[in-house]
Amino acid sequence: MKKLLGILVLATAVWLGLELSPSSGERATSATPTQWTSSSQCQACHEEVYAEWADSWHAKAWIDEDVRVQSADFSNKICIDCHAPRPVFETGIGNRVLPRSSRRAEGVDCISCHLLPDGTIAGTIDNPSAPCRPVARRELQRVDFCAGCHDQHKTVTQWKLTDHATNGTGCIECHMPLREGDPNAGRYHQMAGGHDLELVRSAVALRATRDEAGIAVEVENLMRAHSFPTDERSRAADVFYRSAPEDPEQRGGWTHLHRIRDPYRHEVDQPSTLLQATPEGPDGPWENNTEVHPVRPLRIAAEAAAGPIEVALFYKLAPYYRDGETVLVTEEVTDPLIDAQLVHRVVVP
Ligand code: HEC
Ligand code: HEC
Ligand code: HEC
Ligand code: HEC
Ligand code: HEC
Numbered sequence: 196m197k198k199l200l201g202i203l204v205l206a207t208a209v210w211l212g213l214e215l216s217p218s219s220g221e222r223a224t225s226a227t228p229t230q231w232t233s234s235s236q237c238q239a240c241h242e243e244v245y246a247e248w249a250d251s252w253h254a255k256a257w258i259d260e261d262v263r264v265q266s267a268d269f270s271n272k273i274c275i276d277c278h279a280p281r282p283v284f285e286t287g288i289g290n291r292v293l294p295r296s297s298r299r300a301e302g303v304d305c306i307s308c309h310l311l312p313d314g315t316i317a318g319t320i321d322n323p324s325a326p327c328r329p330v331a332r333r334e335l336q337r338v339d340f341c342a343g344c345h346d347q348h349k350t351v352t353q354w355k356l357t358d359h360a361t362n363g364t365g366c367i368e369c370h371m372p373l374r375e376g377d378p379n380a381g382r383y384h385q386m387a388g389g390h391d392l393e394l395v396r397s398a399v400a401l402r403a404t405r406d407e408a409g410i411a412v413e414v415e416n417l418m419r420a421h422s423f424p425t426d427e428r429s430r431a432a433d434v435f436y437r438s439a440p441e442d443p444e445q446r447g448g449w450t451h452l453h454r455i456r457d458p459y460r461h462e463v464d465q466p467s468t469l470l471q472a473t474p475e476g477p478d479g480p481w482e483n484n485t486e487v488h489p490v491r492p493l494r495i496a497a498e499a500a501a502g503p504i505e506v507a508l509f510y511k512l513a514p515y516y517r518d519g520e521t522v523l524v525t526e527e528v529t530d531p532l533i534d535a536q537l538v539h540r541v542v543v544p
Contacts, residue, residue: 230314231327232297234304240326241305247384248305256302261429261513269299277344278302282310284317284332289339303344308335341366345426348457353421356473369420389430392536395510399423399432399470401539403506409497410436410543412506414455416470416489423470423489424455429513431456432538435531436495439505439542446505449531453493504543509535 229236234254238245248254256262256278257269266274272294279299280292298304309316311330318329319336334340338360342351345366354360367382374380387394398418404411414434416423424430435449458465470489495504509531 231306231310234301234306237305244384251385252390253303253386257299280307282307283340283343284311288334289342292343336367338365348426348428350421350426353472357419359420389424389512396538399538401508401541403541403543405543409500410495410504412493412495414491414508416472419472419489421472428457428459431511433509433531434493435509436504436506439503505540507540508538510538511535
């Protein structure tokens with residue numbers, strides 16, 4: 196019986212990923228510091244956080260199909276840096292992270308964000324008696340913590356110029372909300388972004404009204420925390436319109452009106468048309484530059500706007516339209532519904 200119990204204890208400890216001296220299992224858990232090398236070690240004790248993380252795009256950063264295509268399966272080595280990084284605390288808060296050579300499939304894992312150089316874990320309170328020996332590190336809550344990976348396209352720089360920065364509403368306030376709003380329940384680790392259509396809907400408004408000259412359309416960056424869309428150059432938002440007679444069968448094809456996007460580096464002739472959050476943004480100032488203003492005015496001429504018109508805002512995770520399984524780099528499409536998502540629509544009588 197005693198032997199069986201011993202095996203059980205050993206099995207549990209191994210399962211938890213704890214290093215165990217063969218003579219005394221119990222002492223080893225508290226006295227011998229565990230080497231944290233994988234997110235799977237944290238799973239058993241932090242089940243809820245682990246499940247949220249596993250469902251996040253941080254967990255998929257290495258296996259993400261779009262990243263695979265664009266990095267040629269990571270033969271472009273620069274891409275490894277942030278998609279399979281070494282711990283942020285090791286390279287230093289705000290510094291660009293470095294690539295790791297093992298367990299790359301775990302992407303941006305628990306270790307990337309929580310492991311401290313001395314082998315302990317960064318948390319919100321000191322708790323030396325907990326098995327992972329968390330230490331309070333306030334840097335974890337700061338925007339500069341995210342900046343080591345998220346300022347490549349200036350999301351953090353954009354935020355620093357906004358009222359949210361003045362009010363102390365940082366990245367985690369919106370992207371890691373408190374579980375059930377309870378300050379003692381910890382923060383949600385799923386970290387929704389562009390893949391969450393409801394979040395995208397909440398970030399932006401579409402308005403359309405008729406006047407003598409045709410239809411006046413406006414798209415507005417409502418969240419004003421950073422540009423819309425932000426961060427990833429592969430995101431794009433497009434405004435389309437089409438005639439909207441009562442009989443759906445009679446509807447015409449979609450006409451492209453405007454694209455909101457930060458062009459890739461090689462697209463030198465294209466200006467950035469992101470909806471900036473502040474006048475001082477990267478492509479500002481606002482004065483005389485409606486192309487970067489958070490409220491973008493657009494027009495559909497009267498000739499094109501006879502009869503009821505449907506105006507719609509579509510959002511794409513990748514700017515190109517897909518043709519079957521291959522990638523097609525063109526904007527000349529007539530049906531955005533094929534692989535873009537409908538964010539908002541307005542019908543103007
Ligand atoms: C400095 C850090 C960093 C480097 C280096 C980096 N990325 Fe990323 N990448 C990010 C971050 C942060 C995001 C998330 C931003 C977002 O979703 O808007 C991201 C998102 C992406 C996405 C969108 C994924 C999705 O879910 O749709 C693609 C594609 C991508 N990266 C490709 C690449 C490629 C290709 C390279 C190499 C040329 C690269 N990245 C290098 C930080 C980096
Ligand atoms: C054997 C169980 C066990 C393992 C394995 C474990 N932890 Fe913990 N951890 C705890 C306990 C118990 C606490 C203290 C109670 C709490 O805050 O949940 C804690 C606390 C924490 C805290 C601080 C929570 C706060 O409120 O500040 C963080 C962060 C943390 N763990 C991260 C990790 C990470 C990351 C890993 C894996 C590398 C890990 N833990 C592995 C049991 C464990
Ligand atoms: C992208 C960075 C990042 C990743 C990845 C990450 N965390 Fe966190 N974690 C944070 C931040 C930021 C906080 C919030 C700190 C605060 O509230 O002050 C946090 C808080 C926590 C806490 C405190 C209690 C709670 O639930 O908020 C625990 C425990 C924790 N993380 C464990 C984990 C574990 C386990 C994993 C992997 C499954 C993980 N974290 C992955 C950044 C991360
Ligand atoms: C070590 C690098 C790193 C750090 C630190 C980091 N991230 Fe990320 N984050 C990434 C990468 C890489 C992606 C893109 C993963 C993918 O889709 O391939 C990403 C994606 C995201 C997304 C987009 C999800 C979506 O729907 O596409 C959000 C939101 C996000 N991170 C928020 C945060 C916040 C908030 C922090 C700070 C608490 C943070 N991240 C810290 C690397 C990082
Ligand atoms: C006031 C709330 C708020 C704050 C503060 C905020 N965000 Fe966002 N963020 C959003 C909303 C809403 C979206 C969805 C719209 C979009 O994709 O632009 C978003 C989108 C994102 C995305 C996903 C972009 C993509 O292409 O998938 C990333 C990454 C991101 N934010 C990072 C950050 C970082 C880093 C900070 C801190 C500097 C931050 N956010 C602060 C609300 C906020």
